[in-house]
Amino acid sequence: MRLNRNDIVGLAVLWVIGYAAAIYASKPWMTAWSAAAFAAAAAGVMALRLPKRRWIAAALVAAAACCYYVDTDRRNSTALPAAAAAAAHGSQVSVAGTLASPVAVDGDRASFELRVSQLGESGSEAGAAEGAPPEERVQVSLRLLSPAEQTAAASWRRGDRLAMQGELQEPAAARNFGGFDYRSYLRQQGKHWLLVVKGVQQVQHGPPAPISAALTSPRLAAERLLRTTDALRGYLGSRIDEIFTPEQAGFMKGMLIGLTDDMDPGRYSQFSNLGLTHILAISGLNVAVFLGVLIWMLKRLGLPKETYLLVAVFLLPFYILLTGASPSIVRAGLMTMIGLLAVRKNRIKDILQIACLVGLGLLIWNPYYLLDVSFQLSFLVTLGLIVGVPRVTALLPLKNGVLRNTAAITLVSQLVSFPVSIYYFNQFSLLSWLANAALVPVFSLLIFPAGLIATCLGLVYVPLGRLGAWVTEMGTGFVFRIVEWLDQWEGFRTIWPSPSVFWIVVYYLLLAGICGGLERLVRSRRVQNEDGTPQLDAPAPGRSMFTRYGTSSAAVIALGLGWLGLLYYGYTPDRWSSEAYVDMIDVGQGDSILIRTPAHKYILVDGGGTVSFRKPGEEWKLRRDPYEVGRKTLVPLLKKRGVHKLDAVILTHEDADHSGGLQAVLEDIPVEAFIFNGTYKSGPQVEKLFRTVIDKKIPLISAAYGKTLRMDNRTRLDFLAPLPENGQLMAGRDSSRDASGSGQPAFPDQRTAGKTGAEFAPSAAQDNYGSTDNPIVLENEQNGVSVVFLMEMEGTRWLFTGDMDVKAERRVMELLQSRNSVPGTHGTKLPQSDTGAKEPDGTEDGTPQTPGIDVLKVAHHGSKTSTGSEWLGYWKPRTALISAGVKNMYKHPSPDVVARLERNDIRVLRTDLLGEIQLLVKNGEIYVRSVLSGKPAASGDS
Incomplete structure (x- = not known):
């Protein structure tokens, strides 16, 4: 058959x-x-x-x-015996094996893959306790203790034999809904364990197997080939560093040979915002340009067609290995090789058949390619170009052939890649069409060939390579300026929640229907002249054009409207939902809470932050692209959940573990109002944060006791702290000092309500407090002046406390008791916490009542300096939320605080144990779910 x-x-x-x-x-x-x-x-x-x-x-x-x-x-499971795997989890082990990847050294970390041959208990000879088959691979994370260890680790090569001692761990799973799952990521590569090693002194390094062994072992032969390729790749990278300027070298290494480690993260972000990252990734574009340059050079040498095609076929596998052998480059390389062989034999086949055959072969070889975003985008765009470009080209009413082809390629590639792009990256720039149409030809026809030629010249003679690099850099510099200019138009960026697979399938079906309908419609309107040229057919007498073609036109219009409706739904899939929720995002040792009101208003309370303890002289430990919780965790989660803008950002105080992540939020997501405690903590990170607020003209509002924020008719925030004290602006600080120490505000005063879509105003008792002539003052001890607010939403009550201490808790209680009321109660009799039911408005009672709340955000990550017995007795919460990092150095939460909460029959939910905690508010009830727990349960359930 x-x-x-x-x-x-x-x-x-x-x-x-x-x-x-x-x-x-x-x-x-x-x-x-x-x-x-x-x-x-x-x-x-x-x-x-x-x-x-x-x-x-x-x-x-x-x-x-x-x-x-x-x-x-x-x-795809661990090759270690089950008993050994269970015993090894979290234990010290001795491991021996072969280095199976290049060593990536970044700051004080080195990472690589080790193919394990022996494994034993720590302190014993590797393999004495337990053997492991050679198929078992582990990911090694090596902590470097000195610059000398950096140099030593960087000298190791694939194939070297290593023996080491470290802690064997199971890779971390996702700790936030929709967050990055490192365990799944490694498992798709066939790795099930993470070996954490401290210091090179724990590693014994040996030479690779002799070359003679590679002659009898296909695995060792492949290993030796990859080792040689790694060395050549490193040599090319060093030569690119030598001939190009530092600003351009990282970019060129990424574009030419797939080494992206030295690429400027800011530059990559600009390209990503405009949908141009495919230029930086090694893919079919690189193969096409490489092949074009190669064939041009071979032709200049006078080689016949059959010979240069055969040479190209033999060189392509080498180029695939040299550029990293990612799924996209493998796909492009294999397709090109098959196509060249067919052309050489004059038996060119259907390119669609070749693409499907290559894709099928890769999926059989590695089924996990189906889950790889590079594989998905590469094949979808390729198939789209093969099938769609000829049809779209015929539909476009452009006379210039080059312009028509460019427009067709851009249109098809953008439409085909759009669903996958928003599924993974959750953003799309409306300027992406223009950027791709204008810049992709420049890169493919000018910059890539020029960079390739400059590198080849540099291999022969460095000064000559520098001359070629200088010419190339003029072009890349011009393009970089265009990219920077386009990236400044933030209004063209759109944020999309990750769509469902069903939505993606319907998208492609409707798109195919529209394209097919337009093609049939155009074909039905054409007739053939005697010379075979197409010509528009005139309508028959008595019949209008709409009558003749109305059915087809109506079908295309209906499909088009359906497609636009699908896009509208994909942009805001929860538009018709009135559910409210509070998410305590797991940001490690920090705080970050996302609130969504019934009217789809979003409030972000704090942004977590990465705290650095670097000392002078430890600059070598800094990484090229260090982990930053706002950029790596918080912003991607907000985008994935379709947060198009934040109606308010509340910074409870300016310590780094609450404020650090907000810098990335302000840079990537529109913010309508920024609420803070009215103080300033000196330091470059906080200064940059407030400068960003001011540069973006975001209203800057100081919170204080008595102010109220109405987000919608079912959500109200009453601020309880910072407090006035003895006529000072705020308790616990010297109002005579400001951020600069000169008696003047550190920043222009922009504390106005702004256009937030919400009402922000002091209550009647405090309408003169916090007016715009109050200066921003210096306060480096921030916990005592944290913003504290009580939120009423959909019949539930929540208390958010920042990092307030026991002293601040006592001041708040004294003030509330002295005024015989709690903000937000409007003089009504407050409910008892045992039922959680709310008295209807208007049941006034002059007797002060003990307030009851449903949820308390425990202050300062559960530190023993907060959450006193009086505080719990005053508010009587039913549920307590604690945000703390796993095995954090502060040992938060304090066992005393946890015991105190449990003695008061308060349900405790902790991010260090449960990951992200989501609390859904529906019909006055609160339902809880967490990443590391089972199905949802009512908040009152145990």
């Missing part, structure tokens, strides 16, 4: 469908044997020419693919 063009395409589609089904459904009987049985049955059905054989065979092929994926996934 011979497969035709449609069979290859259909087989690839069915294989993908089978894999997709396997991701959502797995059964014990799905094994490699059942996959083989289904495949054999499909072949038999086709060979016997049974009725409806194509439908039956299609179902059997999809079933075979499903079983194959399930079997592969089931086999």
